[in-house]
Amino acid sequence: MIRTLGIDIGISSIGWAVIEGKMENGNLESKKIIKSGVRIFRTAENPKDGKSLALPRREARSSRRRNARKKGRILQVKSYLSQILKIPLEEMLGGEKLSPMFQTSKDFVSPWELRSEALCRCLAPRELARVILHIAKRRGYDDITYGLDDKEGGKVIKAIQENQAMLVQKGYKTIGEMMYQSYYQKPREGVVGQMESVRNQDGDYKRCVGRSELREELEIILDTQKKLGNPYVNDDFKRMLLGDKSAIKKKEAEGLVFFQRPLKSFEDKIGKCQFFKNENRSCKDSPSAERFVALTKIINTLAYITNTCGILWEDKRAIISQILAKAMEKKSGVSYADLRKILNLPQTFAFKELDYSKDKAENAKFFELKSTHELLKANPNIPLQRQDKIAEILGEEKNWERIQAKLEKESFSAEEITRIKEANLKFSKHLNLSLKALYFLLPLMEEGKRYDEAVEILQKQGDLPIKKSEKSHLLPPLQELAKEDSYFDIANPVVNRALSEFRKIVNALIEQYGGFHFFNIELTRQVGRSFLERVKIKKEQESNKDLNLQALSLVKEYGLSENAKNILKLKLWILQGERCIYSGKKITKEHLRDEASLDIDHIFPLSRSLDDSQANKVLCLKSENAQKKNRTPYEYLGEDETKWQEFVARVFSTKFDRNKKGRLISKNFKDRNVGERAEFLARNLVDTGYISRVVSRYVEENLEFLPLEGRARRVRIVSGSLTTAMRAYWGISGKSREHHLHHAQDAIIISCINDGTIQKFSNYLKEKELSYKDLEYKVQQLNEAEYKTKLALRYPMGDFSKNILESISEIFVSHAPSHKVTGALHKETIYPREHFYQSFGGEEGVKKAIEFGKVREINGGLVENGEMVRVDVFKNKAKGGFYAVPIYTYDFAIGRLPNKAIVTGKNGNIIKDWLEMSDEYEFCFSLFKNDYVKIQAKGMQNPIIAIYTGTGVATASMNFYHHSGFEFASEDERKFFTDIDKKTQIPQFSRTNCGIQTLKVFQKVQVSPLGEIKECKPSKRQTIRLKTSPKNV
Missing domain, CATH: 3.30.420.10 (Ribonuclease H-like superfamily/Ribonuclease H)
Structure with a gap:
């Protein structure tokens, strides 16, 4: 068999x-x-948004590191200022509360005001320290990551340029003076009772300033203070804060305030070539890589044209060369109109990618060599293979010092390197082929060979290695x-x-x-x-579902038989605006009821296209279909220009999707012989x-x-x-x-x-x-x-x-069960203890909540728990009731195994004590999300299998779900899964808030990937195993 x-x-x-x-x-x-x-x-x-599940952890980790670096840098500045300005360090350091030097009072002067006054009077030590720290804490925007693309960078740069222009136009000496004079304590225009904000608000970039402007401001302030006789400001003071440009070490060159840690190299993150394992993948912006992508698109398009229209080219190499030459000639790229002209295509041919309902559709870009032109603009005399090397370096490094070092190593001149820097090229993506592989492939592809054909030829010649695959009994x-x-x-x-x-x-x-x-x-x-594409598909499916329901409703209303053909007929009737697609005549309810008056026609005849999908079907009058016969719409109506244009306009007025509209007005359809x-x-x-x-x-x-x-x-x-x-x-x-x-x-x-x-x-x-x-x-x-x-x-x-x-x-x-212990340790918002008084019954209740792990103490406040990753189930040895001990990500982080089971209710206003799992209780099993259990509640004859989905701490209950959501296999399943949709009264195949203490049977079972059910053997309670040392939280 x-x-x-x-x-x-x-x-x-x-x-x-x-x-x-x-x-x-x-x-x-x-x-x-x-x-x-x-x-x-x-x-x-x-x-919700299609982003990686690891993104919140990655962003939180990055934020922690960024905050730690900033804290360390500010501490260095404060320590130096304390030493030089003779201010006790304790005055500048704050714990849970604001440090004394920054606490406000009636006599408090805003740092914005001090930054303005620093240009005309000598500041006291504490005033000078506040000005320096005010600038050091928010140092402005600086594109230190050379060539790194930032989707919000354009908005930031625009705001910086506008503020630079304002600085010059209004004659301000510094950014600080401009912000103080223009916005500080100024009424907001058009809003009564509100003041202008000096800093950016959420989603606003208007106050963005460049780091260079802030550096210049601090330099002007220090120079002014020195001239005004401030005894603490001298050249050494200025050098420590602003750096010495002649210094070799980066930290000494940039100073305490503006030192920026250089980004690590991206080189070790770049994958290897699929043919040459020791070669890095090529930068997608290199001229050779752009040429490879362009050739692939050209060759595939030529194949499509041949397959659709039967057009062949005697000298394909010359045609390809001509298209590539056009791309090198036009910086804006080759349009579809250019391609039509080069290939001398008939006017009846339509490109499948284009939406011809738009004006001048063929002006759309077919492809471009954007990065090639950018590289040549910077250094037009450097050959393309050398330009490949430039792109490779720019794709590997984002720190200019390392970029410059690598370019110098490749013997590029100082002038060429300067022009590369000024071009500010943004390269980051890579192909899965190295430059070495591309140099073998490109000559054959320029002859018209497809990628797979070129690979086969090169492997036979021994230029590209053939992968030796070792097959095994199981998939690796x-x-x-x-x-x-x-x-x-x-x-x-x-x-x-x-x-x-x-x-x-x-x-x-x-x-x-x-x-x-x-x-x-x-x-x-x-x-x-992509997530957005899948959202679009889902919307289309939902829309189609709604349309089916609408069509079914009309089928019933008009007294038609409830079958697939009539539902499709009504759907097409709705989408076509109740008109025959070919004649434009009105299709009435009487037509719909008369089987002999309408046809569901195939746009491309079924016997010629073999396409019986709904994408190839329209509704028309039977008389019109009889005239159309075995022809496409263009073959039927195309000879009469007036009728054809009326048909095209009618097609674009329908609610059909873009692809179906394109099919209806298509002028090129290659008939296929029977063979x-x-x-x-x-x-x-x-x-x-x-x-x-x-x-x-x-x-x-x-x-x-x-x-x-x-x-x-x-x-x-x-x-x-x-x-x-x-x-x-x-x-x-x-x-x-x-x-x-x-x-x-x-x-x-x-x-x-x-x-x-x-x-x-x-x-x-x-x-x-x-x-x-x-x-x-x-x-x-x-x-x-x-x-x-x-x-x-x-x-x-x-x-x-x-x-x-x-x-x-x-x-x-x-x-698939979820046994991973990942996620945030707790919610982000830190509340004062008083916030939970009402929930837990005052200070005594809050203390109990902390003891039970319902809330956690962080930075002098309280936070709500993160995700409950596991629940341990115990059973009373004497009475037989079941109890649940919740375990959170926080418990794993601190390496502490909880031992108290959830108890609901309150004694007066104070939450009840949770139950310690002593020797009177025996451990049964641990549950993670999507684990299976065998469960039997009161009133059930036999146990059933259910999927555990979560535990409610407030109700000491659990939630379960039916494995298929299809139909109940027994009356016991029907009794257990009692959730009902309140609107539709349809069973939801789930059970929420199921109390576990009185269950007759409660056992964990294992279900294999193939759906085989096995009972779990008794096991000891697992301790919390940490991948790292316990966190000091």
């Missing part, structure tokens, strides 16, 4: 199915479903492969999480079934897409996206397949459009996204797809079009018995729908 594994990979789910069948005439037939399942896991991103971790081959180095954490779970499933199935002959894999549209239709279908219904290619290579190059003669292609990456088409072709009802089991349904469909399936589907579409268009075809139709026999051959197995339902009804959905 031949075994196939079908897998549906999503960003938070994996559906899988194992089928077996026999090889007959080169195709897998007589299939049966062996097993199917679903794995659910958390998407590796913040669900992707991270291990990435160390050897950067092709598998995927930066997207969402994709990495999905592929990690994919590996777990595949390896578990191989261990259970011993391997597979074939892999059929589909990656949902969301995998590999190449199935091949075309197979090629276009296989997903060729980057992540799909990674998965294909991941499996093909690393996994041993079961032996099979004469079969080289073992992995097929199936596109979502083919799965959708097969679902309709095999008569499988549309999937519901309300539960998890639809992932397994898709996986079963995916597993049944092979070359024979595609051939049958191709023939089916052809016959469907003929029967739809040609009345004479009905005479040729098979007799009823032959037709039923032929219909049965369509399906992968007998009773296909029934077999699918039986298989998915046996699934126990596996949810």
Whole structure:
């Protein structure tokens, strides 16, 4: 028997199915479903904004380090000022309270005022110290990171330039004087009772100033104070604070106030070339890398034009050279209009990337060599390969001193280096190929060879190494492969999480079934897409769902049969503005009720395009469709310019998406002969996206397949459009996204797809079009018995729908538990103790809350807890009740294992004491989020399996969720999962606020990635294991 594994990979789910069948005439037939399942896991991103889950920790860590550096620098300045100005250091140092020197009073003079007065009178020691510290604490904006892109940098720079202009125009001596005279204690314009702010407010950049202006201000103040006879200000004082430009050491050169720690090199963060392991990847802004990207786009576009229109070029090298020459000639880049002119394309050809509803659509940029022109502008006489070296250095380093040192080492002249600095080029991204590899590839690609063709030629010549893959019984971790081959180095954490779970499933199935002959894999549209793209897809799905409901409502209102055809008819009617797409005539309710008056037509004829998707369907009058026949809209209406322009205007007035509008007005459609239709279908219904290619290579190059003669292609990456088409072709009802089991349904469909399936589907579409268009075809139709026999051959197995339902009804959905101890130790806001008096019952209650770990003491105040990462369950040995001890990230940080269980209620106004887990209680198990438990409450006949989702400290209860969210398997499940949506009264397959003390059965169980349930063996309570030493919090 031949075994196939079908897998549906999503960003938070994996559906899988194992089928077996026999090889007959080169195709897998007589299939049966062996097993199917679903794995659910958390998407590796913040669900609100799509940012990395590690981002809050990274930002908090960066903030702590930045604050520590600033604190250390200010302490150095204060220590020096204390020594020179004879001010006790204690006056300048503050603990939890403001230091004495900065406490306000009636006689307090603002530091802004002092910065202005410092230009005309001698300051007292404490006044001078306040001025210096006021500048030192906020030193202004400075782009010390050469070439580092900053999305808000433009706003900052604009504000700095405006303030510089204001400084000159109004004749102020310093920035401090300007801020004091212009904004300090000045009424806000247009707002009664409010004063101007000298500092920036949230989201405001108007008060941004450059570091150079503040440095100049402090220098002017110190020079003025020296002239006015201030006894403390001399050259040594000034040198210590502002630095000595002639000094060799950076700290001495910049001084105590303006010293800036140089950024580390980025060189060790750059990955290695996928061919040459000792070579760094090339900077994406280098001329060779830009040329490679441009060549890839040119070659792919030429291939698309040939495939669409049949146009061939005798000298492809000359054409490519001409396009590249145009890009070097035009700094703004090559437009689609330029490309049309160079290629001499017919006016009927339309570029698929463009939205022709916009004016002058072809003025859009095809590609540009932006960085190449920037490098040449700085140093036009440096050859392009030398420019590559400049780009490489700029991509590695962000500190100018190191950039300059590397450029000097490469023998660039002082004049050339100066021009590079002045150009302020911002390079940071990299390709996965080194310059060494690019120098081999570019000559062949300039001849018109595709990247893969060029690689194959170079590998045969021995110029590029051939990867020696060692296949194994199980899939290795992707991270291990990435160390050897950067092709598998995927930066997207969402994709990495999905592929990690994919590996777990595949390896578990191989261990259970011993391997597979074939892999059929589909990656949902969301995998590999950015967060914003996925949000857009979700909105489209929600919009389509709403449109379906609207169409269904109208179907009922107009008395039509509630079937898929009528719902689609009403959807198209709504989207087309209730008009025939070809004639523009009004489609009335009477038309909708009359089966003989309307047709759902294929934009590109089905027999010529083999596209039966909704993207290829419109609604029209039957009489109009009869005239259109087997033609495209342009073939039908294009000869009459007036009719065609009216049609185009009508298309753009519809609510169709951009792609469908483009299809309707397309002037270029290459017909396919019968022989190449199935091949075309197979090629276009296989997903060729980057992540799909990674998965294909991941499996093909690393996994041993079961032996099979004469079969080289073992992995097929199936596109979502083919799965959708097969679902309709095999008569499988549309999937519901309300539960998890639809992932397994898709996986079963995916597993049944092979070359024979595609051939049958191709023939089916052809016959469907003929029967739809040609009345004479009905005479040729098979007799009823032959037709039923032929219909049965369509399906992968007998009773296909029934077999699918039986298989998915046996699934126990596996949810990945979250056992990682990560997250913030506590909430950010620090409250005074009085804030919690009402909640806990005064000071006595607050003390108890601190003891129980309900709140934490930080910096003289109280903070709320961070995430509860674990709860330990105990049982009273004598009475049998269950108790929960919560453990937070804070407890892990300090290395202390809590031992008090939650108790609800109050004694008077004071919270009750929590229960110490003494020898009277026995430890049962620990629960993390998404762990499974066997649970039986009062009124239930038998225990059920539920997923633990959290513990409520206020109610001493737990929350649980049903594994599939599909249907209750027993009356006991129905009794336990009691949550109901208040609006719809629909069961939510969850249970919140479930008390655990009176449970009859409460045990932890383990569910494997394949959904196999095993009871957990009794274990000792785990202590808190720290990766680092306990934190002093």
